[in-house]
Amino acid sequence: MILTNIFVLKDNYIWILYNKDHSCIIIDPGVSDLIIEKINQQKWSPKAILLTHFHKDHTNGVKNIIKKFPNIIVFGPEETKNYNVNKIIKGGDRICLLKNNIYVISTPGHTLGHVSYYLKPYLFCGDTLFSAGCGRVFQNNYLNMYNSIQLIKSFPDNTILCCSHEYTLSNLIFSMLFLPEDKNIKIYYKKVQKKIFLKKNIFPFYLNNEKKINLFLRTDEIYSKKRIGFEKCKNSFEIFYYLRKRKDKFWS
Numbered sequence: 001m002i003l004t005n006i007f008v009l010k011d012n013y014i015w016i017l018y019n020k021d022h023s024c025i026i027i028d029p030g031v032s033d034l035i036i037e038k039i040n041q042q043k044w045s046p047k048a049i050l051l052t053h054f055h056k057d058h059t060n061g062v063k064n065i066i067k068k069f070p071n072i073i074v075f076g077p078e079e080t081k082n083y084n085v086n087k088i089i090k091g092g093d094r095i096c097l098l099k100n101n102i103y104v105i106s107t108p109g110h111t112l113g114h115v116s117y118y119l120k121p122y123l124f125c126g127d128t129l130f131s132a133g134c135g136r137v138f139q140n141n142y143l144n145m146y147n148s149i150q151l152i153k154s155f156p157d158n159t160i161l162c163c164s165h166e167y168t169l170s171n172l173i174f175s176m177l178f179l180p181e182d183k184n185i186k187i188y189y190k191k192v193q194k195k196i197f198l199k200k201n202i203f204p205f206y207l208n209n210e211k212k213i214n215l216f217l218r219t220d221e222i223y224s225k226k227r228i229g230f231e232k233c234k235n236s237f238e239i240f241y242y243l244r245k246r247k248d249k250f251w252s
Contacts, residue, residue, distance in 0.1 A: 001100060003122060003162070005203060006034050011166045012057055013203075015124060016044075019098050023047050027117065027124045028164050029061030036068050048097050051076030051085065052107075052126030053114040058164060059083040079113035091115060107152070109145025110135040116152070123207075124162045125152060131163065131205040132188070133171030134216040137244055146240045153217050157208035168192050168202055174250050175215045178228050178243075184212040215243055 006014045008031045016038070018024035024044040028051060029035050039046055046069050051059055054076075062074060062084045075095060076085040089095065091106025095117075105116040110127040117124040127135035128148050137145045152161075172189040179185055188209070195202050211217050218224045219239035225231070230239060 001098065001119065001122075003160075005162075005201075006038060007166070008034055009057055013162070013164055013166065014061075015162050017098070017119070017122075018042070018044055021045075021098075023098050025050060025097055026065070027162070028052055028058040028126060029065060030057040030059070032061035032064035032068075035061055035065060039069075046072050048072060048095075049074045050095075050102070050117050050124065051080045051083065052116060052124065052164070053077065053111045054079045054083060055111070055127070058126065077113040077115045079111060089115065105151070107148035109137055109141050109148045111138060112141060112144075114148075118155075121156070121158055121160050122162050123152065123155060123159050126164050128152065129161060129163060129210070129214075129216070130165055130171060131161070131168040131202070131210065132175055132185075132214050133167055133247070134214075134244065135165075136248065142241050142244065143237065145244070146237050149216055149240070150236075152207070153211065155207055157206070157211070159207040161205040161207060161210060162203075163205065166202065169196065170250075172213070174247055175213070177250075178215065179224065182213075188213045216240060219243070 001017045001019055004016050008014055012030050014029050015027040016024050022044050024046050026049045066084055073087055074085045075087045075089050078088055089104045091104055093104040095102040100119055103118040105118055107114050107116045107128045129152050134149055169192055175185050192202055220236040
């Protein structure tokens with residue numbers, strides 16, 4: 001399977017998996033026009049849409065894509081049932097598409113029913129985890145979000161995170177408020193800054209690198225706790241909760 005993405009709505013990634021037979025799968029289409037244009041250009045045959053959650057910037061393109069390709073199957077969790085989904089899935093399910101097994105992972109937090117999709121080495125994690133950051137938490141769902149991030153952290157180091165938004169620079173600036181001398185964060189910031197200046201795609205995001213530069217994956221580190229201003233006895237969830245609340249008020 002070959003992976004590509006389309007950048008839309010200022011900061012959204014729409015992901016497309018395709019194979020040598022020109023069949024494809026679309027993940028979280030927030031718009032339709034650019035997707036349909038890309039499919040026609042490449043002469044792809046779209047077989048399925050996968051939705052991680054119900055927010056409109058992930059679902060608004062579904063209706064028109066179905067109109068253009070009526071045989072496409074739309075998979076999504078229960079919370080997406082009103083967004084033209086015809087196959088409701090849940091964590092623990094396995095979907096077979098284009099001769100590949102795709103595993104549905106329950107990752108609540110951003111929304112109560114949020115799911116991710118794993119097709120080794122790709123993890124389509126929606127709005128759960130971003131490069132150097134994580135998604136907003138709604139409905140006071142902080143513990144679920146923390147547990148979802150810890151679950152993602154347990155995946156193989158070579159996992160490629162396919163998140164749904166590009167907030168990397170802002171996330172790194174936030175991280176440097178707490179860890180201004182962190183070598184890995186500073187190096188990654190310069191690398192991302194250069195890519196943006198050269199108008200290059202920042203992706204891919206490897207989990208092993210995220211463990212070094214993403215504060216939300218480092219909440220159990222004694223060093224991070226100390227720099228953030230917490231005693232080492234504070235548990236990892238308390239650190240996560242504090243950082244996520246601070247990030248809600250952060251603008252750069």
